[in-house]
Amino acid sequence: MTDANCSVGIVAAQDAVFDTPLPLASGAALPGYQLRFETYGQLNADKSNAILICHALSGHHHVAGRYHADDKTAGWWDNMIGPGKPIDTSRFFVVGVNNLGGCHGSSGPSSINPATGQPWGSTFPVMTVSDWVTTQARLADRLGIARWAAVIGGSLGGMQALHWSIAYPERVAHALVIASAPKLSAQNIAFNDVARQAILTDPEFHGGDFYQQNAIPRRGLRLARMLGHITYLSDDGMGEKFGRMLRSGEYQFGYDVEFEIESYLRYQGDKFSDYFDANTYLLMTKALDYFDPAKDHGGDLAAALKPAQAQFLLASFTSDWRFSPERSRETVQALIAAGKRVSYAEIESAHGHDAFLMTDQPYVDLMRAYLNRVAEEVNA
Amino acid sequence: MSAIDILRPDLRLIADWIAPNSRVLDLGCGDGQLLAALQQDKQVQGYGVDFDVANVVRCVASGVNALQGDLESGLCQFGEQRFDHVVLSQTIQAMRHTEAILNEMLRVGREAIVTFPNFGYWQNRLQILHGHMPVSDTMPYQWYDTPNIHWCMLGDFEELCAKNRIRVLERVVMDKGKRVSLLPNLRGSLAFYRVARG
Numbered sequence: 037m038t039d040a041n042c043s044v045g046i047v048a049a050q051d052a053v054f055d056t057p058l059p060l061a062s063g064a065a066l067p068g069y070q071l072r073f074e075t076y077g078q079l080n081a082d083k084s085n086a087i088l089i090c091h092a093l094s095g096h097h098h099v100a101g102r103y104h105a106d107d108k109t110a111g112w113w114d115n116m117i118g119p120g121k122p123i124d125t126s127r128f129f130v131v132g133v134n135n136l137g138g139c140h141g142s143s144g145p146s147s148i149n150p151a152t153g154q155p156w157g158s159t160f161p162v163m164t165v166s167d168w169v170t171t172q173a174r175l176a177d178r179l180g181i182a183r184w185a186a187v188i189g190g191s192l193g194g195m196q197a198l199h200w201s202i203a204y205p206e207r208v209a210h211a212l213v214i215a216s217a218p219k220l221s222a223q224n225i226a227f228n229d230v231a232r233q234a235i236l237t238d239p240e241f242h243g244g245d246f247y248q249q250n251a252i253p254r255r256g257l258r259l260a261r262m263l264g265h266i267t268y269l270s271d272d273g274m275g276e277k278f279g280r281m282l283r284s285g286e287y288q289f290g291y292d293v294e295f296e297i298e299s300y301l302r303y304q305g306d307k308f309s310d311y312f313d314a315n316t317y318l319l320m321t322k323a324l325d326y327f328d329p330a331k332d333h334g335g336d337l338a339a340a341l342k343p344a345q346a347q348f349l350l351a352s353f354t355s356d357w358r359f360s361p362e363r364s365r366e367t368v369q370a371l372i373a374a375g376k377r378v379s380y381a382e383i384e385s386a387h388g389h390d391a392f393l394m395t396d397q398p399y400v401d402l403m404r405a406y407l408n409r410v411a412e413e414v415n416a
Numbered sequence: 417m418s419a420i421d422i423l424r425p426d427l428r429l430i431a432d433w434i435a436p437n438s439r440v441l442d443l444g445c446g447d448g449q450l451l452a453a454l455q456q457d458k459q460v461q462g463y464g465v466d467f468d469v470a471n472v473v474r475c476v477a478s479g480v481n482a483l484q485g486d487l488e489s490g491l492c493q494f495g496e497q498r499f500d501h502v503v504l505s506q507t508i509q510a511m512r513h514t515e516a517i518l519n520e521m522l523r524v525g526r527e528a529i530v531t532f533p534n535f536g537y538w539q540n541r542l543q544i545l546h547g548h549m550p551v552s553d554t555m556p557y558q559w560y561d562t563p564n565i566h567w568c569m570l571g572d573f574e575e576l577c578a579k580n581r582i583r584v585l586e587r588v589v590m591d592k593g594k595r596v597s598l599l600p601n602l603r604g605s606l607a608f609y610r611v612a613r614g
Contacts, residue, residue, distance in 0.1 A: 349476070368483065369493040372463070380483045381472045398469045405477035 042118045043110065044076040044125050047101035049141060052178055058136075058171065061326075064161035067151070071175055072141030073097045073133040076117065077125035079179070085416040086129045086181045088172060089113065090189030090196035093264070093320050094312060096140035099132035100125070115395050122403035127416035128185065136171050137163040137319045145315030146247060156315075158244030163319055165192075165327045169199045173207065185414050186210040186407070187346075190392035191359060192320065195327045198367065201344040202329055208346040210410050212403075215356055215392040217363035218337050218370065219328035224358065227267055228321040231260035235314045244315050253314045258305035260317055265304050270355035270388035330370075337370035344371075348378040349406045351399060353391035379406070419453035425593035426606055427453075430503060430529055433586070433610055434458060438500035441465070441525060443487055443517075444507035448475030455480070462499065465491075488513055491520045499525035506554075506606075508532050510563040519580060522613045527585065531608045534589065536569035536601040553592075554605045570601045577611055586610040 049072050058066045074097050079086060089099045091112075100117040102110050111117070111132070119126040134142040137160065145160040176184070187208050189197040194216025201211040220228070235241060238256030242249050266274075274297060281296040293299045333339040348371055352364035361382045371378040383399045385391040391399070420431045427450045434440060436458040442451050445464025448471070454460035464475050464482040475482030485493070488511065502525030504517065509532050511517055521528040533554035534540075540550035549559040557564065568576075570589070577584055589596045589604030596604040 347481075365493065372483075372493055372498075373495055377461075377481050378463075378483070379472065379476050379481050380485075381469050381476075382484050383469065398473065401473045402469070402476060405473050408477065409479055 042120050043114065044101040044118050046104060047074055047076065047098070047111070048103070049074050049097060051141065052175055054171075054174060056174075058167070060161055060167050061164040062162050066136075066143070066161065069136055069143040069171070070141070070147075071133055071136065071143075071171060072138075073131055073175060074099065074101075074111075075129060075131050075179075076100055077127070077129045079129040079181070080414070080416060083180055083182065084414040085127065085185050085411070086131060086176075086179070087123060088176070088184050088187045088200075089117070089123075089130060089132045090168075090172070090187065090193035090200075091132070091135060092189070092191040092193045093324065094261075094308070094317070095193065096138060097132040097134040097142075098140070100130070113393065115393075116400075116403065122400060122407050123188070124407065124411065127411040128407075131175075131179065131181075133172060133175060135163070135168045135320075137316060137323075139313035139316040144313065145244065145319065146313045155245075155247040157247055158315070160315065160319070163323050165195050165199045165323055166203060168196055168323070169203050172196070172200070173204055176207070183207045183209060185416070186212055186410050188212040188214070189216070190214040191216055191389065192324050192327075195324070198341075199327075199329060201346040201348070202340060205343045205345040208344075209413070210349065210406075211344075211346040212349045212351075212406070213364075213367065214351045215353055215359045215364070215389055216350075216367070217359050218330065218367045220325055221363070225325050227263065227358075228325055231263050232318050232321055234259035234263070235318060238314075241314060244318075246314070252309070254309040257309040257312060257314050257317060258302075261308035261312075262301045262305040265301055267358045268389040270357065270386055272355060273386045273388050276386060337366065338373035341370055341374045341376065344374070344376055346376075348376060349402075350378065350380045351383055351392075351402060352381075353383050353385040353387065353389070353396075353399075355386050356389045356391060358389040419456040420458075423449065423453050426531065426590065426608070427505070429588060429590065429608055430505060430531065431458075433529055434460060434501050436460070439498065441491075441494065441499045441502045443491075443502065443504045443521070445475060445480070445482060445503075446471055448478050448480035448482060450503070450505070451475070451480045452478045487511060487517055490516065491524050494524040496523055497526060501525060501527050501529055503529045505529070505531045506533065509566050509568070511566065514566050515576065515580065518576070518582065522582065522611070527610060527612045528582075529608070529610050530573070531606060532568065532573070533564075534569055534601065534604050534607045535567040536571075537591070537605045538602045539605070541602075552605065570604075570607055573607065573609065577609075581614060582611050583614055584609055584611050 098111045100111040117123040134140045187197045187200045194213040235256035238253035240251040241253040278297040329340040330337040352361035440462035502521040543550040588608040589600035
């Protein structure tokens with residue numbers, strides 16, 4: 037099968053506008069909001085074949101396909117989603133959504149607050165994983181989906197999948213939680229705060245209201261992304277790809293780009309600062325920090341997971357040190373203690389945290405095997 | 417024909433020892449066919465554990481809950497007495513921590529089912545007599561590439577059980593898929609034990 041006929045093809049985003057006020061975990065509320073989403077495949081007659089894809093930190097709704105024939109890049113999980121791929125769009129109806137607070141079409145800090153006619157900026161409320169899941173449930177209602185065949189996510193997306201299984205037990209048949217954690221470690225929160233500090237201390241940040249100043253805290257975003265990127269890769273993976281390669285072959289004894297890794301990180305940082313919103317980055321990292329379903333149960337994750345009715349698949353990657361296999365095993369252990377049906381695999385990979393976006397063979401095989409079962413269950 | 421009926425004879429024997437609706441942990445579960453059959457015919461709930469990701473994938477494909485893990489590091493992810501039966505089929509001889517796993521099995525489960533190739537089988541003895549390490553259907557490896565490091569015979573295993581205050585509830589010895597009752601330690605190539613604490 038060639039790549040062309042494995043693709044969902046040309047896709048377009050849609051918007052869903054919600055006028056019902058949304059109370060948030062922080063105590064704040066949004067009067068109304070918009071979610072941008074994309075769908076691929078066909079919803080079957082009994083609406084049982086829908087899969088929700090939850091995005092990670094810098095993700096969005098565009099998970100598969102291309103916007104036009106010359107589009108250079110496909111959706112961020114195009115290698116996993118499409119006809120004949122593990123998340124097979126000839127069997128499933130797949131929904132990708134940009135989280136509330138995002139900067140790709142859903143209401144967020146950079147969008148206009150209808151009450152003021154100005155960008156929300158610093159006044160956009162802080163979001164949590166549970167707030168996102170609430171908005172996604174409302175979107176499901178609108179699409180007529182009473183129960184997801186599966187909710188799938190990696191990293192921050194995995195946290196959403198896990199929370200779905202707790203918050204709406206009857207609405208999730210399967211939860212696939214990949215390269216994720218039941219809560220961030222202190223080290224992880226520390227990394228997030230360094231990234232946030234880079235943004236918050238950028239002179240162009242203007243307390244979050246930089247839009248009116250026609251400013252962009254580009255330096256801060258760039259540093260945040262560079263730091264993030266380092267933590268998403270493994271030392272081995274980075275060594276394999278860049279090593280100590282020098283651009284000119286010789287030391288220059290200065291502070292310009294000399295090593296290839298420097299060039300790569302700066303390029304990634306620049307690219308990111310062109311399209312991502314600084315306030316969204318702050319908000320998404322905070323949602324990561326706050327996630328801790330066990331918190332309301334005295335730290336007992338098994339007790340928190342008790343209501344879940346879903347079957348679970350967890351996967352982690354050996355070289356992922358930001359969301360290490362140990363963190364996934366914590367969730368697995370809690371699921372076992374709660375008597376849930378769970379499968380778990382630890383995938384050999386040199387790709388670090390980013391491995392969940394790659395195509396290491398056992399990972400693809402695992403996803404395919406699991407989702408085949410899901411498809412059979414719903415006769416898709 | 418039921419799913420259990422078409423299992424390999426050794427797995428069928430294990431399946432016969434497992435009560436309907438029970439909770440089963442299958443250690444070194446391979447492709448998960450024992451659990452798959454038990455789920456189908458006896459409404460058993462459980463998990464398979466295997467070190468090899470390819471086996472985890474095979475289990476997932478057949479609808480068996482499988483957890484990738486190393487038995488040598490124990491069964492710490494499982495709480496006390498979570499299972500009715502804990503199965504360790506033809507794996508104990510390849511384990512470094514033989515005694516530890518046996519005790520772990522009876523920590524997390526009410527009963528353990530342990531099977532292993534019987535080193536005392538006459539063909540093995542014959543090969544040793546001819547100056548060679550045994551190679552057979554149940555012990556298909558050459559001495560230099562075998563994963564098996566702790567060979568034992570029936571008496572050895574029973575002694576280990578006694579030392580750990582483990583009671584043998586039932587013992588079956590098989591050869592070529594058939595039960596052997598006369599001179600089991602000589603004529604049996606595979607040993608099956610059902611054991612419990614106390």
